[in-house]
Amino acid sequence: MQRENWNRDWYFWKVNDSFAIGNGIPESACMVNVPHDAMIGEKPFAESQNVNNTGFRDSSVYKYAKKLMVPSEEKDKLIFLKFEGVYMGATVYVNGQAAGRNMFGYSTFYVDLTPLLKYNAENLIMVSVRGAMKNSRWYSGAGIYRDVTLLKSDRCRIKEDSVQLTTLEADQEMAVLMLRGQITNQHAQNMNIRVSYEITDKEGNCVAKASFRQFVKEQSDVSFQRRAAVELPYLWSSETPDLYQCSVSLYEMLPEGEVLLDTQETAFGIRTIVADTKRGFRVNGKTVKLRGACIHHDSGLLGSATYETAQYRQIAKLKQAGFNAIRMAHHPIGEALLRACDHLGMYVMEETFDMWQSCKSDFDYGMFFEDQWRNDVALMVQKDYNHPSVVMYSVGNEIPEFGTDAGAGFCAEISDYIRSMDDTRLLTCGINGIFITGDHLDEIVTEILKDSDIKPSGTVNDYLTVMDNYMPELVAHPVVDENIDKICALLDVAGYNYMTSRYEADAVNYPDRVMVGSETYPPQIAKNWEIIKRTDSVIGDFTWTGWDYMGESGIGLPAYHFGEGGFSAQFPATLAYVGDIDITGFRRPMSYYRELVFEQTKTPYIAVQNPQHYGEKPMLTPWILGDLTASWTWPECEDKPVIVEVYSAGDEVELICNGVLLGRQPAGEANQYRAYFETTYQPGTLLAVSYEKGAEIGRRELKTVTGDTVLQVCVEDMKDYVPEQTTEKGILQYIFLSIVDTEGTLDYNKREKLKAEISGVAEWMVCGNADPRSLQVPPEPEFETFEGKAQIIVRKKNAREPVTLTIYRLSNDSVQTVTF
Numbered sequence: 001m002q003r004e005n006w007n008r009d010w011y012f013w014k015v016n017d018s019f020a021i022g023n024g025i026p027e028s029a030c031m032v033n034v035p036h037d038a039m040i041g042e043k044p045f046a047e048s049q050n051v052n053n054t055g056f057r058d059s060s061v062y063k064y065a066k067k068l069m070v071p072s073e074e075k076d077k078l079i080f081l082k083f084e085g086v087y088m089g090a091t092v093y094v095n096g097q098a099a100g101r102n103m104f105g106y107s108t109f110y111v112d113l114t115p116l117l118k119y120n121a122e123n124l125i126m127v128s129v130r131g132a133m134k135n136s137r138w139y140s141g142a143g144i145y146r147d148v149t150l151l152k153s154d155r156c157r158i159k160e161d162s163v164q165l166t167t168l169e170a171d172q173e174m175a176v177l178m179l180r181g182q183i184t185n186q187h188a189q190n191m192n193i194r195v196s197y198e199i200t201d202k203e204g205n206c207v208a209k210a211s212f213r214q215f216v217k218e219q220s221d222v223s224f225q226r227r228a229a230v231e232l233p234y235l236w237s238s239e240t241p242d243l244y245q246c247s248v249s250l251y252e253m254l255p256e257g258e259v260l261l262d263t264q265e266t267a268f269g270i271r272t273i274v275a276d277t278k279r280g281f282r283v284n285g286k287t288v289k290l291r292g293a294c295i296h297h298d299s300g301l302l303g304s305a306t307y308e309t310a311q312y313r314q315i316a317k318l319k320q321a322g323f324n325a326i327r328m329a330h331h332p333i334g335e336a337l338l339r340a341c342d343h344l345g346m347y348v349m350e351e352t353f354d355m356w357q358s359c360k361s362d363f364d365y366g367m368f369f370e371d372q373w374r375n376d377v378a379l380m381v382q383k384d385y386n387h388p389s390v391v392m393y394s395v396g397n398e399i400p401e402f403g404t405d406a407g408a409g410f411c412a413e414i415s416d417y418i419r420s421m422d423d424t425r426l427l428t429c430g431i432n433g434i435f436i437t438g439d440h441l442d443e444i445v446t447e448i449l450k451d452s453d454i455k456p457s458g459t460v461n462d463y464l465t466v467m468d469n470y471m472p473e474l475v476a477h478p479v480v481d482e483n484i485d486k487i488c489a490l491l492d493v494a495g496y497n498y499m500t501s502r503y504e505a506d507a508v509n510y511p512d513r514v515m516v517g518s519e520t521y522p523p524q525i526a527k528n529w530e531i532i533k534r535t536d537s538v539i540g541d542f543t544w545t546g547w548d549y550m551g552e553s554g555i556g557l558p559a560y561h562f563g564e565g566g567f568s569a570q571f572p573a574t575l576a577y578v579g580d581i582d583i584t585g586f587r588r589p590m591s592y593y594r595e596l597v598f599e600q601t602k603t604p605y606i607a608v609q610n611p612q613h614y615g616e617k618p619m620l621t622p623w624i625l626g627d628l629t630a631s632w633t634w635p636e637c638e639d640k641p642v643i644v645e646v647y648s649a650g651d652e653v654e655l656i657c658n659g660v661l662l663g664r665q666p667a668g669e670a671n672q673y674r675a676y677f678e679t680t681y682q683p684g685t686l687l688a689v690s691y692e693k694g695a696e697i698g699r700r701e702l703k704t705v706t707g708d709t710v711l712q713v714c715v716e717d718m719k720d721y722v723p724e725q726t727t728e729k730g731i732l733q734y735i736f737l738s739i740v741d742t743e744g745t746l747d748y749n750k751r752e753k754l755k756a757e758i759s760g761v762a763e764w765m766v767c768g769n770a771d772p773r774s775l776q777v778p779p780e781p782e783f784e785t786f787e788g789k790a791q792i793i794v795r796k797k798n799a800r801e802p803v804t805l806t807i808y809r810l811s812n813d814s815v816q817t818v819t820f
Helices: 308-320 335-344 369-384 405-421 435-448 460-466 468-475 478-488 500-509 522-534 589-597
Strands: 002-005 010-015 030-032 061-070 078-083 090-094 097-102 109-112 121-130 148-153 156-158 164-170 174-185 191-200 206-216 220-231 244-254 257-268 273-276 280-283 290-295 325-328 347-351 390-397 426-432 494-497 515-520 538-543 605-609 641-647 652-657 660-666 674-680 685-692 695-703 709-715 732-741 753-760 762-768 782-784 789-796 803-809 814-819
Touching: 078 090, 097 109, 156 244, 156 257, 174 191, 174 206, 174 244, 191 220, 206 220, 280 538, 290 308, 290 347, 290 515, 308 335, 308 732, 325 538, 335 347, 335 369, 369 390, 369 405, 390 405, 390 515, 405 426, 405 478, 426 435, 426 478, 426 515, 435 468, 435 478, 460 468, 468 500, 478 494, 494 500, 500 515, 500 522, 515 522, 522 538, 522 589, 589 605, 589 641, 605 685, 605 695, 641 652, 652 674, 660 674, 709 803, 709 814, 732 803, 753 762, 753 789, 789 803
Parallel strands: 290 325, 290 538, 325 347, 347 390, 390 426, 426 494, 494 515, 515 538
Antiparallel strands: 002 148, 010 030, 010 061, 061 121, 078 109, 078 148, 090 097, 090 121, 156 174, 164 174, 174 220, 191 206, 191 244, 244 257, 273 280, 605 641, 641 674, 652 660, 652 685, 685 695, 709 732, 732 789, 753 782, 753 803, 762 789, 803 814
């Protein structure tokens, strides 16, 4: 099968009148390359219909068009387009006639262009995208936001995504694999076919190969399967992400010789997974605790546009921060991110849907679920099958129907359907204690709050915030217990969203139930992880969230007045601001705290409570660790009181300011790795030293910014993240900017205006910062720093050609140039 990247040079325009007639390309159309997020170009505004769900950005109806010339000698070929993701309601037209459609915004789907093509003439391919609002609880983006590929094949071919490699058994000595595939013959005659396959290891050595004959009737499909044995296999895991390649070829057997019809290649990993309540989750026989991060699919400043470089960078930074697993919330993951997880070693909980029949937004996928779910589940499983990183499928997140008998029956139907296609992964779901109550929520809440003036209402997030202190009682209610049991009986792993208080009791009461914290509050990680470590039946934790995201604006933003943050956050809040890592890839205090809890480091961390609000009680949602900054530069706060938090793995930690000991506090696991010191702010050096049984195990310091500051420019080495074969095609290049003093100390207080220009073989992508209230619309070349930091992203079209970036610091008219 011939594959051609079809991302370049699409016409794009916004449709203001959905009833407009015309299949041509209007003069107002502009040229874009996909992946393309149409929504990120819409300026946020206070009256947005989507309000904080999508960061006060609305979507619309968008159209994309591209011309395709097909020579007459290709009349006998099949010609397809592969779309890895179009959000949402996509219809594909060929010369004005509908060729295919896909309503779900997260499915990889194929469209056969062949019946509607004209030969020796230009064909107009048009994609209509309908972003009816409201259709999402988070920033979805809009348009053709993932890759597009043009496929050409003989009419007898290997069916798309049909080649599957299954590990039947594996140890250090031998692995036994099952190779399966499907041949489809759309010729008008029977065919004699020879199938050959070859499996190569990470060094390119052939480890297994064979060939066999197959007879395929006209206009029919036939399946094949073969066993292959691999000696001394490289076993894939998060620690050893070694991959194999399998190439399968079809040859037509003719009297005059063989003719190659098709070849399909796929990467895969050899590994086994299993879970039980005695030995937990095991990969290749080794018990693993999942140190997990929930993530959404947007790529920070790029919006929803899915670039492979961005995906590799994100997974690499999550691993560096101590995570070994991600949960894609709340929909199927993109292929580029799966490749990154395979190559870098990250376990994946894949998720099907955020809704079934019951819509959570006015015009979301719930409108189409009844007719479309089987197709979209099949597309997900086919896409995921050969990716060793995928270890679990979630059949849904916080589904209202979970709390009903009919919903339990439907859960069984979806679970059985997935197992019929793939019985090698574990099945789970995200059960929320509020939704699982079914029709009994009001009476349960009334019963719990009978002596309280609290009256919760609104969205599930509102409920979780208001009911935070009462959730252990709510999730332990007999109705909740009964409904959870019905759902968990159908799955391999019980996924608990914000129900960590059930772990210990359920481990005793349900000795056969394997559990995972499918979604948890970040500040609770120390308490949760202590239980997880000593409870074999709880296999891990997935925090909300590992990486900040657009939409659900303000969920993690501390506030001191109504409307500043939390679920009362008003425009111009655009980011959730809840990630361990911000949207530019910079780690926040919660990330360092979690890394210590995960026992991935012994270096302490210093976070300072905002002294400008000393004595005030911040308004915090359950997702917020605090109003904290890793800075010891607080102008106008000298001699004023301040509280310093030190996160430490040692059983004790001391804090020293300018050589003066401020105190020594207990820390470590017994104190949830957190020590507090109240002092007065004095500029200089703040030093934390951790001790374990009297011996120093780590230290860290914060310094006050002194003297003049300079603009520091750091070009990230993308080779640290991205395989060389990807860099050859041109990659995104991330440039990190920071305002620092002469010793390199970051000035968190600096908010400066910058301007940038590039020259060379490169494409300007975006610039900006991690400000949760930023209103910047890319690709503006002028931008600001936030907490002293900013980011520029460009795309190098040729990895070998140098690009020059010129940055103007407008506050003092200084200019800095960097070539990379």
